[in-house]
Amino acid sequence: MTNNAEDPLHEQLDALRTDLTDVHMPGPHAARRRGARRTRNQVTGAVLAGVAAIAIGVIGTTQDGIFAAPEPVGPTQSPTPAPTDIPTVVPSPMPDEQQETGAELSEALMTADDISGDELTWTVSEEPNPAVECGPPINEAAVLDEAGIDFTADDGNGMMQHLIRTESETVAEELLDDIQDEMESCLPESPVEGEPWRYNVGGLENVGEEGWITSYSTDPADQDAPAPTVTLVRYADVVSVMVRTEPTRSNDGSLDLETPAQATARMCEVLFETTCVGQPEFDDGLGGDASTDDGDTGDGG
Amino acid sequence: MAELMEVTEFDAFYNASNRRVLHQMYAMTGNLADAQECTQEAFARAWQRWKTVSQADNPEAWVRTVAWRIAASRWRKAKNAVTAMARHGTPENTAPPNPDHVALVTALRHIPEAQRRAIVLHHLVGMSVEEISTETGAPTGTIKARLSRGRSALAKLLTDDTSIATGGEQP
Structure with missing residues (x-):
């Protein structure tokens, strides 16, 4: 002191x-x-x-x-919006304009084509990917309907998306908050010895109605420990939970925003026949000075 | 018996530290109601994990960190409400009575979250740059930069009441 x-x-x-x-x-x-x-x-x-x-x-x-x-959901069951389909401006439909199409959640799940940013070959996995430490907890009491899909690639790379429909937009907001709060409680910034350590946390802007993203190491002392990136996106009464797991902490601080953007674009198109994605941006809460902060990748506060 | 000991231990911890955390959260949020809510929620979560938290080097730092996270999360969610707040004015319950305090908390709310956190941890809690680095997970160089920028911004804002009154960057 x-x-x-x-x-x-x-x-x-x-x-x-x-x-x-x-x-x-x-x-x-x-x-x-x-x-x-x-x-x-x-x-x-x-x-x-x-x-x-x-x-x-x-x-x-x-x-x-x-x-x-139900039949296993494959990557070709739903239309694949091309990357160029993403507009640069997010339309802001009023709540009463959020008309649901009646499509099943499983039809709105992401496909392997939505996963961007590397040369890995992704395939749908019949088995769920292993849970990651401090991964997103779902309060099942809030779930009205749900669907999920898992992908794997070489060398222990994994990707999972879980779509959850709730009773109302308010319940969806609370569910997203709860998941975020629980994860944040699980990942304090190291005053507790041995806790995992995060290297990105912040808002995901222009994707859905609200978004949040965090990357962390499951063992800061071990560069080879799995490094998950968790993305939460809400649009209307639906919450999308995405977890991408890398086998090592190879992440250099950059974030893959395109994959959640593509997945969310599909979700909104299939479930709501609307476009709810603009140019995705990461908001680490640092305002404009993040890039000059001595290499800080942003801790969200 | 063990449970009773845990209760006694937690209650002693709460009684010893809750006003301090409340004070720090008030400086960080600039809002008494938010400070109360975030502090109480953070202590509730500490009780949920008391076995782990009580073994930490500094359980108060754990509570403070969680309380800060809860507050930061709310700000992000409330971002859209900020514009409305700027239009309609700050709610009554956010205005502390002392005019000097009004100016200070308003200025604090105008600087970026990370700078505000560093300022409070250093200048109110009395933590060193290294200690802040450990608590926030940011490099010491970053903490120094945040402190420097935060102090400059505060000094400017506190001598320029007009810019505060008309709004500007909000959390």
């Missing part, structure tokens, strides 16, 4: 304390109750999802023919 005794700015900031005199903090019991409620909600969501899965399994088994297993 530094000595702030003769620091005028310290004195000014310290004086703000007087504004807090009448501010009431509820006490430790309220914080514990709130923490317990958060835990309960997360557990309830997981249990409900488990019960639903078992119930569907039982009914599906006993009433064969009522529930047919």
Whole structure:
């Protein structure tokens, strides 16, 4: 700690304390109750999802023919917008203009053609990619409908997209917030020893109605530890969760914004018959001075 | 028995540190209600993970970091509301009573998030550049640059009330 005794700015900031005199903090019991409620909600969501899965399994088994297993989703099932189809201006439809087309979520999933930026050959994987540490947690209680797809490429590269439809736009907003909050809590910037370390975090602008992206290392001490990039995008009542995993931290700080942009363009086109993607931009919250910040890639705060 | 010990330990930690974190979050957010909410939410999350957080070198830094993240996340979401706020004025509950404090928190809100965070950690919490680097994960050179730019921007804003009053860069 530094000595702030003769620091005028310290004195000014310290004086703000007087504004807090009448501010009431509820006490430790309220914080514990709130923490317990958060835990309960997360557990309830997981249990409900488990019960639903078992119930569907039982009914599906006993009433064969009522529930047919869905066909695996392939990369050629939905139209592929060409990169040049992306306009430079994002139309801003009013909420009441967000007409859903009635298409299934599975039809709006990304395809291998949407994955850009390298020479890897991506194929649809029948098996889900392994979960990554601090990966996006989904509160299943918020899920009305969902669909997912996994891709793999050589050398341990993986890509996953999960589309989630919720009851309403508000629920979708809350779901996106919850996922983001949980991930941010899971990834503090290293005051806790041994926690993972992030090297990109910020808003994904001009993609959907709101977007967020983060890259992190699952082990900062090990350059060979898997390095996921998680992208969350919301449009209307649908949330898209994308996780790209690289086998090592080869990321030099640059971000692949095109893949989430392509995937989101497809989602909006198929589900809403609209264009919801402009020129994707990463907003690390640093304003215009990020590039001159001694090589800082942005920590979002 | 172990649970009771955890409760006692957490309560002692909360009682010892919650006003400090609230004060720091107020300086970082410039809004009493936001500071309260982010602080309380961060302590709730600390309780959820108390076994881990209590073993950290500095649990208060953990809470402060999480509270900051929650605040930063809200700003990004509220970005579109900023324009409206500039048009319609700041909500009443964000205005602290002391005019000097109004000028200071308003100036803080006009500088970029990262600079504001560095300023508060250095000049209010009293952390060194190296300590801020560790807490934020940014290189020391970056922290120095943020402090330097933040101080210059604040000095300019505090001597130029007009630019603050008419709005400008917001979090």
